[in-house]
Amino acid sequence: MMRTRPLKVALLGCGVVGSEVTRIMTTHAEDLAQRVGAPVELVGIAVRRPDRVREGVPAELITTDATALVKRGDIDVVIEVIGGIEPARALITTAFEHGASVVSANKALLAQDGAALHAAAEQHGADLYYEAAVAGAIPLxxxxxxxxxxxxxxxxxxxxxxxxxxxxxxxxxxxxxxxxxxxxxxxxxxxxxxxxxxxxxxxxxxxxxxxxxxxxxxxxxxxxxxxxxxxxxxxxxxxxxxxxxxxxxxxxxxxxxxxxxxxxxxxxxxxxxxxxxxxxxxxxxxxxxxxxxxxxxxxxxxxGAGGSPTASAVLGDLVAVCRNKLAEATGPGESAYTRLPVSPMGEVVTRYHISLDVADKPGVLAQVATVFAEHGVSIDTVRQTGKDGEASLVVVTHRAADAALSATVEKLRGLETVRGVASIMRVEGE
Amino acid sequence: MMRTRPLKVALLGCGVVGSEVTRIMTTHAEDLAQRVGAPVELVGIAVRRPDRVREGVPAELITTDATALVKRGDIDVVIEVIGGIEPARALITTAFEHGASVVSANKALLAQDGAALHAAAEQHGADLYYEAAVAGAIPLxxxxxxxxxxxxxxxxxxxxxxxxxxxxxxxxxxxxxxxxxxxxxxxxxxxxxxxxxxxxxxxxxxxxxxxxxxxxxxxxxxxxxxxxxxxxxxxxxxxxxxxxxxxxxxxxxxxxxxxxxxxxxxxxxxxxxxxxxxxxxxxxxxxxxxxxxxxxxxxxxxxGAGGSPTASAVLGDLVAVCRNKLAEATGPGESAYTRLPVSPMGEVVTRYHISLDVADKPGVLAQVATVFAEHGVSIDTVRQTGKDGEASLVVVTHRAADAALSATVEKLRGLETVRGVASIMRVEGE
CATH class of the missing domain: 3.30.360.10 (Dihydrodipicolinate Reductase; domain 2)
Incomplete structure (x- = not known):
């Protein structure tokens, strides 16, 4: 059963992603309506530079007053593809206050202020969806x-x-x-x-x-x-x-x-x-x-990026948020009940690959190995190559706390027989 | 805000998948409650063989009367992991009639009767979710x-x-x-x-x-x-x-x-x-x-299979369906509005790899190539190897309708110089 009164959508930003969102909403309007259960109408597009030529974007929808657009009061969903912290944050918050749900592609804002935005959405019974913020079109x-x-x-x-x-x-x-x-x-x-x-x-x-x-x-x-x-x-x-x-x-x-x-x-x-x-x-x-x-x-x-893939993710969220609007329900909001603390890097357990330039004389390997042992870092493999009094030592460690690995490297740098630390890199995926 | 009255779940089937579903629901009850927004309680498990030992499965929940379980009237969600057409179909239909939503892992039933089951779910305002029916834990x-x-x-x-x-x-x-x-x-x-x-x-x-x-x-x-x-x-x-x-x-x-x-x-x-x-x-x-x-x-x-991965998919659906229940909404149902017909295999456009055993004499390749040309099938590569009067011809075609490819092979089989068709295989992914 199709509702005939359309859901109204405001778009904030019309760059690479926004113009692709506009194109798909225009050319695939009938599919979107079928999938949502009601027509979905783009009623306004807020941009900074209204005179820029945007092929396929209806000129009559363009406005420079984003705030007025989200304050209209009849907007069901606001799509935010401006990026950056402000004015995106203020506009999203205003959108919630005026009854709209929000679909955003804004990773920086969500990573900085996700909790406050989720709280604002919940307070106003709105949805905040952001599949496009992480890895473009890939559903994650x-x-x-x-x-x-x-x-x-x-x-x-x-x-x-x-x-x-x-x-x-x-x-x-x-x-x-x-x-x-x-x-x-x-x-x-x-x-x-x-x-x-x-x-x-x-x-x-x-x-x-x-x-x-x-x-x-x-x-x-x-x-x-x-x-x-x-x-x-x-x-x-x-x-x-x-x-x-x-x-x-x-x-x-x-x-x-x-x-x-x-x-x-x-x-x-x-x-x-x-x-x-x-x-x-x-x-x-x-x-x-x-x-x-x-x-x-x-x-x-x-x-993971690009106008079309990001638009695909935005539109998937748009369909979900529109369905929720019709059902007078909201989707899953923030889930932060475990309250697990985030440990500092020093506590991460990982492996190191370390290249050292060392003096090519007896006892150097033993000296280096002792430093690792003193810090409780177990060595997986060592490869030693040398010529003309200079040698290179490549050490790959077993898993150890990152802090212990850093301290080991610091100590190695101080050894007289270690001329330099050529490179340090973590080893993952094993 | 957590609702204290639990959502009630009935489980149909307690084999490899069902016992893993039971284990996770029991050991991760608090997490499920937090994610759903209400406690989720397993109130009955219907099995065929009640005397079988099932470690970690509460004996008091076991019943052999699956129909009575889904008819209780207080069940919010029925999980069906029996498989096969009957009694799964009748039990799912009965579950909808008695107000329950259904999570199923039953690919055979959904592929045969998906439309009727979706219609029954919609009629009763219930959900039918089945992520576990396709590729186990992989979200598809x-x-x-x-x-x-x-x-x-x-x-x-x-x-x-x-x-x-x-x-x-x-x-x-x-x-x-x-x-x-x-x-x-x-x-x-x-x-x-x-x-x-x-x-x-x-x-x-x-x-x-x-x-x-x-x-x-x-x-x-x-x-x-x-x-x-x-x-x-x-x-x-x-x-x-x-x-x-x-x-x-x-x-x-x-x-x-x-x-x-x-x-x-x-x-x-x-x-x-x-x-x-x-x-x-x-x-x-x-x-x-x-x-x-x-x-x-x-x-x-x-x-793509196995008890734990399939249980993961079932439980993801369970959380979604429980959330919908609490919101008094339903998730997306069947979407079949395009009514696109399914064409027969003959109309599929694909490529063939064909190995032929042929007589090793002049003109055979020309004869074979003519058969392809007559059927409008364009050849990509031919490899000919021969010894002692016998030769092998390997032909890889360009894309053509499967019917044309089949007809070509049929005609080749009839050629006097073709001793046999050693293998035919489609080539994909290019």
Whole structure:
């Protein structure tokens, strides 16, 4: 049974994602109506630059007054694809106050203020959906908060930033250095003019915060996520990785501690074995592993960004939120009942791959090994190569607390026989 | 805000899946309550053999009278993990009539009678959820009917049967024949004593019907699915596949026709390139590719069967259905508004790999090529090897209608110079 009165939708932002959302809402209106159970009408599009040419976007819907649009009072759903903290936050809050539900693609805002926004949604009986905020079109938020709602997620491990994966993939396949690979990514439109948010891991960290919060039913904010970018990964690191049968990926890792009493969330480059499915995720694709107690290991793979994939995720949420509106119900809101604290990076248990330049004389290996032992870090393998009085030691450790590993490296740097620490990288996915 | 009055759940069937559902509901009761918003209580478990020892299953909940259990009138949700058509169908229908929603893992029933069951659910304002019916713990039903609700799915291609994937993987890696690999699968518990449903493709065909119906918003029944099992795949086929840089998988393929006016669904063994992600799906794992207009290519991977993974999917649905109950709403029901017809296999456009034993004399290739041309089938590659008057011709075609390919093969069989058709296999995933 189809309702004839349409649900009214306001769109905030009409860049790459917004114009694709508009295109699909216009060209697939009949399908959306059938799937929702009522027509869905786009009644206004707020933009900053109204004079910009936007093909296929009805000019009569364009406004520069986003606040007036969300305050109309007859809006059922607001779609926010502006990004950034303000004015997005104020507009979303105003939307809730005026009876609208919200679909957002804003990872930065959700990672920083998700709890307050969820509270505002609940207070006003509205929905806040944001599948598009994490890994574009890949269904992750819904599987984690609905499909796995009866399971216990222990780990989320993935590639959630397409720009950095493109750069690392280029470095891996062509032997290029970071700058060269970044230039290629920029030329092809995979990296923005200012790539900081991507290459320094801020974007991935925001996604890690959102995923960890949903996976572990607790609050994780951007500030809780340990973050290392990938600008210092070198061609030499890739060469070391290859020797170990590994490649290097920028990973987002969310884990429940072994005792179950805390969680961790981190983003950093890491070596992973070539046999691991994440190793073969090429170019700008994203992929996320989820390990749950009953389900086992699941993997989700697809395009992590781009106008169309992000629009697909936005529209899936739009259909769900519209259905909820018709049913006068709301979908699942924030679930943070476990109140598990987020532990600092020092408590993360991981493995290190360390390259040392050392003096090539008897006793050096014993001295280095003693430092590891003193810090309770067990060594898995050591490879020693040397010539002309200089030698290189590559040490791969067993699993140990990150703090113990850092302290070990610090102590090694102080040894007279250690000329330098050429590289340190964590090893994951084993 | 937690409701204190519990939601009451009845479980039908307590085998591998049912006992795992019971275990999780018992040991994770507090988590389920938090996620649902009310306690969830298992009030009865209907079994055929009450005297069987079931560790961790409360004896006082066991009953042999399933009908009386679903007729109690105070049951909020019935979980059906009996399998098969009857008595499952009658019990589910009775459950709806008595006000319960239903979570089912029953692919055979849904593929045969999904439309009638959905209608019964809608009539009684109840939910019918069945994530566990397709690919175990891998979220597929929910992503297709919710995450991609604003998108247009054009293709679903996947490995949805773990038993046959295990057998084919063994044949591929060890060079074993079908019987030997089946024996190993049986010994390890991956194949049932009567493996017919798996190896003849019935199980995969039921899943294909369910996936096609959801993906294309139309009705697809088991009888609409073209089905070929994998019992005739030989070690020689694997050798041919290797020469082409391929492996062989039993695939379920659901496609929208190029003109958008019909759909097809089929299950058969096929060669796929080793570079395709499905080629590296090992042992009993499942993986499904979904191609949608805006989202692009997505892949979902995980354990496709087993007690725990299937229980995870059942419990995810249970949480969703319980939330809907509390909100006095229902989730998305059947969506079959496109009414797209299902075309027969002859209209499917695909490629063939054909091995022919031919007489080794001049003109044979020309004769064979003429037969292809007469049927409008374009040849991609031909490889000819011969000795002692006998020769082998391996032909790989371009894409053509399956009917034209079949007719071509039929005509080839009649040629005097063709001694035999050694193997025919479709080629997919390119």
């Amino acid at each position: 938020v819904r599987p984690l908060r609905e499909s796995l709602a009866g399971d216990k997620v222990n780990r989320v491990l993935g590639i959630v930033n397409g720009t950095t994966n493109f750069i690392l993939d280029k470095m891996d396949t062509s032997g290029a250095g970071y700058s060269e690979a970044l230039d290629e990514a920029t030329a092809l439109g995979y990296a923005e003019a200012d790539p900081t948010a991507d290459v320094e891991g801020f974007d991935a960290a925001a996604k890690a915060a959102i995923l960890a919060g949903i996976a572990f039913h607790t609050r994780v904010r951007l500030d809780d996520v340990y973050r290392e970018g990938m600008t210092e990964v070198t061609a030499a690191d890739f060469a070391s990785a290859k020797q170990m049968g590994c490649t290097i990926k920028l990973l987002a890792i969310c884990e429940r501690a072994a005792d179950g009493r805390s969680v961790t969330a981190r983003v950093h480059p890491a070596m992973i074995p070539l046999s691991h499915p994440l190793a073969s995720v090429r170019e700008a694709y994203n992929a996320v592993f989820v390990e749950a107690e009953a389900a086992g290991q699941l993997m989700f793979y697809g395009p | 039903v929910r992503p297709l009917r919710e995450s991609l609700a604003g998108d247009k799915v054009n293709r679903v291609l996947g490995i949805v049967n773990g038993t046959t994937n295990f057998i084919l993987d063994k044949m591929d890696t060890s060079g074993a024949g079908y019987s030997e690999a089946l024996d190993e699968a049986t010994a390890l518990g991956y194949a049932e004593a009567d493996p017919t449903a798996d190896v003849e493709g019935f199980d995969a065909a039921a899943k294909a019907a369910i996936l096609a119906g959801i993906a294309f918003h139309t009705r697809v029944r088991l009888d609409d699915v073209y089905r070929e099992g994998m019992t005739e795949v030989t070690a020689a086929d694997f050798a041919s596949a290797k020469q082409m840089g391929c492996t062989i998988k039993l695939l379920a393929i659901c496609e929208r026709a190029a003109d958008g006016r019909s759909v097809t669904a089929r299950v058969h063994p096929a060669m796929i390139p080793l570079s395709h992600p499905l080629a590296s799906v090992r042992e009993a794992y499942n993986a499904v590719f979904v191609e949608a207009e805006a989202a692009g290519q997505l892949m979902f991977y995980g354990p």
